[in-house]
Amino acid sequence: MGTLQAIILLCLVLLHLWSNILAQDEDWKTATATFTKETDGSIITEGACGYGDLHKISYGKYSAALSGILFNRGSTCGACYELRCVDHILWCLQGSPTIILTATDFCPPNFGLSADYGGWCNFPKEHFEMSEAAFAEIAKKKADIVPVQYRRVRCDRIGGLRFTMSGSSHFYEVLIxxxxxDGEVLAVKVKGSRTGWIPMARNWGQNWQSNVNLQGQPLSFEVTVSSGKTLTSYNVAPPKWQFGQTFEGKQF
Structure with missing residues (x-):
């Protein structure tokens, strides 16, 4: 390869890398963030996504309540966001370190307060309320509220999807x-050994329901996330599964 060709190739590589950097920068959006004090380091143990104890399901302190425009009536439960504190010399940590948070709750509006003071989650504000421990990784805890940049990122999980059973003989519900x-479940189907594939409806958060008696049957699940990917886990629950039990399937 001649010198001129080598220079041209190098320029093309650098141009490609620079284009990728610009594209990544364009993915960042602006929002604000606050924190809530919890003695166990998590944001709460019960929230609008229905996850229950956030430590037991491995989200723990890296959990966040989202304002209404981000929460989108619970459809974004389980989604992952990368956050960094920006544009505040006094409160942001040096170097603007980032953290990855999972959407686990809804931050309700407070229309009795201004959106600039107290009404952080008033529509159409984009806001994250996180644990004190997570907040301390991007900003100083003396701050009441900080400007942040955020973007959706892939959720890296250990192990497979988890299915927690609940309901009754006439009402079946599963928490995923x-x-x-992308962590955001768009659609769910369930199949017993004596049924075909049954579409499930979102009850609330990531709880999905079906008005079918599925007891005494091994259960399989088909889960579709917002990117369009679908994953099928066969015979996740054995025939003698019980309400309250959790079973593990495949992973995206």
């Missing part, structure tokens, strides 16, 4: 957690 890929 530990979802990889």
């Amino acid at each position: 957690t530990n979802v990889g890929s």
Whole structure:
């Protein structure tokens, strides 16, 4: 390869890398962030996504309540966001370190307060309320509120999707957690040994329901996330599964 060709190739590589950097920068959006004090380091143990104890499902302190425009009526439960504190010399940590948070709750509006003072989650504000421990990794805890940049990122999970059973003989519900890929469940189907594939409806958060008696049957699940990817886990629950039990399937 001649010198001129080598120079041209190098320029093309650098141009490609620079284009990728610009594209990544364009993915960042602006929002604000605050924290809530919890003695166990998590944000709360019960929230609008229905996850229950956030430590038991491995989200722990890296959990966040989202304002209404981001929460989108619970459809973004389980989604992962990368955050960094920006544009505040006094409160942001040097170097603007980033953290990855999982959407686990809804931050309700407070229309009795201004959106600039107290009404952080008033529509159409984009806001994250996180644990004190997570907040301390990007900003100083003396701050009441900080400007941040955020973007959706892939959720890296250990192990497979988890399916927690609940309901009754006439009402079946499953909580789906530990979802990889984009983390946002769009649709769920369930199949027993005596049924075909049954579409499930979102009850609330990541709880999905079906008005079918599925007891005494091994259960398989088909889960579709917002990117369009679909994953099928066969015979996740054995025939003698019980309400309250959790079973593990495949992972995206």
